[in-house]
Amino acid sequence: MNPETDDILRLNQVSVGLRTAGGEARILRDVSFSVERGRIVALAGESGSGKSTALLAVLRLLAPGARVSGEILVDGQNIVPLRGRRLRDFRARTARMVFQDPWRALHPMHSIGGQLVESARAADRSLSRKAALDLAGDTLSRVGIPDPHARLRSYPHEVSGGQLQRIVIAMALVASPSLLLCDEPTTALDVTTQAQILELLQELNRDLGISIVVATHDLDVITDIADELVVMYAGAVSEEGPTEQVMARPEHPYTWSLLQAAPGRHPGERLRAIEGRPPSPLTVITGCPFAPRCEHRRQVCETAPLTPVSVAHAPERRSSCVRVTAASAGSMERTSG
Numbered sequence: 001m002n003p004e005t006d007d008i009l010r011l012n013q014v015s016v017g018l019r020t021a022g023g024e025a026r027i028l029r030d031v032s033f034s035v036e037r038g039r040i041v042a043l044a045g046e047s048g049s050g051k052s053t054a055l056l057a058v059l060r061l062l063a064p065g066a067r068v069s070g071e072i073l074v075d076g077q078n079i080v081p082l083r084g085r086r087l088r089d090f091r092a093r094t095a096r097m098v099f100q101d102p103w104r105a106l107h108p109m110h111s112i113g114g115q116l117v118e119s120a121r122a123a124d125r126s127l128s129r130k131a132a133l134d135l136a137g138d139t140l141s142r143v144g145i146p147d148p149h150a151r152l153r154s155y156p157h158e159v160s161g162g163q164l165q166r167i168v169i170a171m172a173l174v175a176s177p178s179l180l181l182c183d184e185p186t187t188a189l190d191v192t193t194q195a196q197i198l199e200l201l202q203e204l205n206r207d208l209g210i211s212i213v214v215a216t217h218d219l220d221v222i223t224d225i226a227d228e229l230v231v232m233y234a235g236a237v238s239e240e241g242p243t244e245q246v247m248a249r250p251e252h253p254y255t256w257s258l259l260q261a262a263p264g265r266h267p268g269e270r271l272r273a274i275e276g277r278p279p280s281p282l283t284v285i286t287g288c289p290f291a292p293r294c295e296h297r298r299q300v301c302e303t304a305p306l307t308p309v310s311v312a313h314a315p316e317r318r319s320s321c322v323r324v325t326a327a328s329a330g331s332m333e334r335t336s337g
Contacts, residue, residue, distance in 0.1 A: 007073070009035040009211065010072075011070065012032055012071040014072060016062060016066055018065065025280075025282050026282075030070070033240055035179070036228075039205075042214045042222045042230065042243065044258070046217060046274075049232040050232050051215040052215050053235070055097065060087060060091075068080055093175055093177065094178055095180075096171075098172055102161065102168045108157060111155055112151060112155065144200060145170070169197075169200065169204075173208075180210050180212045187218075201214070219247070231246070241318065253290065288302075288322070307320065
């Protein structure tokens with residue numbers, strides 16, 4: 001990603017550590033990526049790859065005692081040192097999160113309207129309750145909720161999963177944020193509703209200009225909506241670049257393995273599982289963390305620097321694999337055939 005572009009979000013060498021009885025668990029390891037204003041970026045990887053932690057780090061919603069180093073720049077402001085009211089204002093106005101489970105994102109004892117009003121007034125304290133309620137109704141209509149003003153009187157248990165996810169998105173939108181962070185927003189939904197939510201995110205990006213980051217393990221989600229793709233493994237960035245290019249020609253064996261393991265890629269065949277397991281966050285890693293599971297590994301992979309570098313034939317892309325050459329990409333393609 002070009003450092004000259006207008007970035008709404010940039011992570012520079014961000015690491016997250018958490019003290020445990022067995023030592024410090026490194027959840028993120030020197031993660032760097034950026035989100036250009038008005039674009040959709042997907043973070044992809046297996047469970048435990050660090051994609052959700054990266055989103056939580058942006059909002060400083062990490063577990064108590066988590067140690068964060070590096071820079072997290074939102075609109076040019078480093079939010080890592082923010083505390084107190086400044087941090088609350090940032091969360092209320094600039095960046096909002098859509099969580100994986102919409103049922104847990106809403107209070108079951110409060111009406112939908114009450115929660116939307118609270119969200120709107122947290123972002124703009126000058127709003128009257130009536131103005132906030134009108135804004136809530138208009139926003140529910142914007143995200144496709146039928147009879148929105150009647151729905152404001154409902155409680156979460158009275159709403160379907162698909163509508164509830166739309167309501168959670170509306171709760172973020174009432175603040176007019178510049179950045180929307182979505183953590184596996186379609187995981188708990190059926191296939192038809194998933195497609196509707198993805199279409200809604202695209203529409204919001206296109207019509208309102210909101211920059212969106214989506215964490216997902218579903219490669220179909222990436223193909224459908226993301227302009228850029230950041231592939232994560234063991235808390236680090238393995239590869240990044242324009243989505244279509246990464247999907248068509250992966251420059252890291254882990255990305256290639258993810259594509260081979262995706263349902264629907266090989267109709268009639270068993271899924272091609274990735275052998276082995278990701279390393280524990282407690283593991284001290286030197287070299288490539290994917291090396292123990294990689295069929296293309298060499299001895300140098302055990303000590304090679306982890307930092308992603310530009311791909312020679314595609315400078316807008318980066319990969320942390322030492323085999324980032326046209327010949328190595330070709331070898332992976334031949335293996336996949």
